[in-house]
Amino acid sequence: MKAKKTLSINSKRENQAYLYLLPWIIGFIVFQAYPLIASLVYSFSDYNVLDKMNFVGLDNYITLFTKDKEFKKSLFVTIQYALYTVPFKIIMSLLIALLLSKSRKGIGILRTVYYLPSLFGGSIAVAILWKLMFMDNGFINSILSSFGIGGISWLGNPKLALPTLSLLEAWQFGSSMVMYLAALKAVPVALYEAASIDGSGKIRSFFSVTFPQISPIIFFSIIMQSINALQNFTSAFTITSGGPMKSTYMLGLKLYNDGFTYFKMGYAAATSWIIFFLIVGTTLLMFASSKLWVFYGDEA
């Protein structure tokens, strides 16, 4: 009898959880789940804010893939941007983290220096800085010309504009570096000792000890960075406005122009779902490949 009473008090108490979750449940339904479904519905319509919405089936998607030349270019450029920036950031942050992980003097200052650029994320101020630095008569060209290299049009040349924007993204590898630094510190020293007793060299012990141990973190950061890169907007909008010759016209920018400049909401929603598919595709690909290279300690 007594036990039953405590149980009922307990379950009463446990049920209060729903009260605490309520803000999130409302927020999740209204601001996340509903918009997700609504954008799918819009993508099958000709919604343009003003007129009545008509369903047009797959028309938007068919137009995107068959008639809209801009879209193919956008899709290509977006994937290219992710392929330039994500691997570069991962490798760079891992290398610097490895160099910094040995307790050297002055590590604190160096870590700060490498981290600092990533504070500004997608901020407009650094996008403006990039534009000014890489202008035809900007200071990058001034420095290069003092070495006798002249007249590189970083933002005017369709072949160079995307790499120049990618460089801005790559410059901000600091936060993943800090993440790897923490992960490297958590690798048990005993594993390295065992590896060195077995006669492993530095490179060998990186691949047999370090990499497997931090692979879950790498896995996670590849996914998060791909999600960011595939949605990039600010740098393309501010620095190049998508040009020259649409060479930096990423899907995020196309979405903005179609949706918020021309109010072709249905069409823009279809573009947003293509971005979503790219992201889901990347994530699934990562999960599928994870068995080959991601090591989870408890499985072993």
Added chain:
Amino acid sequence: MSKLKKNTIKEIIAYSILILLGVIMIYPLVWMFFASFKTNEEIYGSTKLLPLAYSLKSYIEGWKGIGGTTYTRFFINTFAMVLPTTLLTVISSSVVAYGFARFRFKGKGLLFAMLLASMMLPNAVIIIPRYMLFRNINVLDSYWPFYLTAGFACYPFFIYMIVQFFRGLPMDLDESAYIDGCGTFQTFLHILLPLMKPALFSAGLFQFLWTYNDYFNSLIYINSVKKYTVSLALKLSLDAESVVQWDKVMAVSGIAVLPVVILFFICQKYFVEGIATTGLKG
């Protein structure tokens, strides 16, 4: 002896790489700082880092802003948007995290899985319906789209981060509070919350940073210059004149990044811990 020598050489090489790369990393920011004192002509085509003369003219001119709206207003706007958003995020996220971390209830597994899945929901795919939603409830051209999403805990990252932190606090704390007659809310407010300070602070810092740096959402939700945030104003000053006054733009850009830099140096420890414990993107 030769091994020692070899190690010294290795150290020198490692240091050289780290320092050289570090200089390249930091140079754009240093250059930005000094460029803000230069004249427009000097910014173009000069390889010198330091300005010929330090002049505050570009700051004074730049601060005047656009069309009669000064940067005083843009900064007030920015903080009017960022501070409530940050506060609301911290409050709502910690309440929800408490619900997830400290109770056993029906459907917990499913709800938590939904929370984790929503971390990967890209902003691009929900932005159009969200815009329409805020348009229908008449809150466009205000900071309410930011307040509402923050108040209703639409930042799953922070919930997850705080849940992780809760797991480090022993359940005995709750149990003894219950025995003393505390209700769940009192337990949360008086016993657990004071112990959560580091996690709440980290969450607040990152939310401040992200909202402060945000451009895409502000661009979509806010359209009258009087309500512009610093980000929007900066972009406008780039487009407003046919010949860009780079000295002015650099001066105000420099001021715009200053709060973030100051915040970072004051709270460096929390930044590093925040990233390290949850893998937040910076």
